[in-house]
Amino acid sequence: MKELVELFWVFMKMGSVTFGGGYAMLPIIQREVVEKRGWATEEEVMDYYAIGQCTPGIIAVNTSTFIGYKLKGILGGFVATFGFVFPSIIIITIIAAFIQNFAHLPYVTYAFDGIRACVCALILDAVVKLGKKSVIDKWCLGICVVITILSAFTSLSPVILVVLAGAAGVCIKNLEKLKGEKK
16 A cells, blocks of 8 residues: 555656656656656656557556556556646646636746746657667667658658557568578
C-alpha cells in the first residue's frame, strides 16, 4: 500500500507541474522516475513514449500508466494514471468556473504567453535528450530526418510515422545483419 501511495504522490506532483502536454513532461519523468527513483531506465521511458504515441490518449497519461503497470501491475497503472490526471481535474474545474471573469485581463494573457514560451523550451529540451539517446548511428539519423520532414510537410498521422520508422528500423537492421553474415 505504501508503494501505491508513493506512486500516486509522485505522479500527482508531476501532473501538477506539467504544462504543454506529453513532450514537456519528458524531462520531469526522466528526473523523477529514472534519476531519483530508478523505477525505469531512460530506454524504457523512451519506449513508453513511443508506445504512448501509437495508442489512443494523451502521451503523458499513457506513459504514467505504463510506468505504474511496470511497478505494480494493473492497480499500479490505475494509481499512476489517476495521480497524474488528478491535479488537472482540479485545476480545470477551478479555471472553468472562473475563466470568463479573468480571461480578458492583460496579466492573465501575459501569463499564458509566458507559459507557452516555457513549454516550447521544455519540449526542445525533451527533443535534445531523446535525440542524444535515440539517434545512435547514421541510419537512425536518416530515419529521424525523413520522419521529421514527413511530419513537417505532410498531414500523415503520427501513428503512420511511428509505424514507418519502426518498419525502416527493422529493415535496416536486418539488412545489416545479412551483410554481416555474408562476410
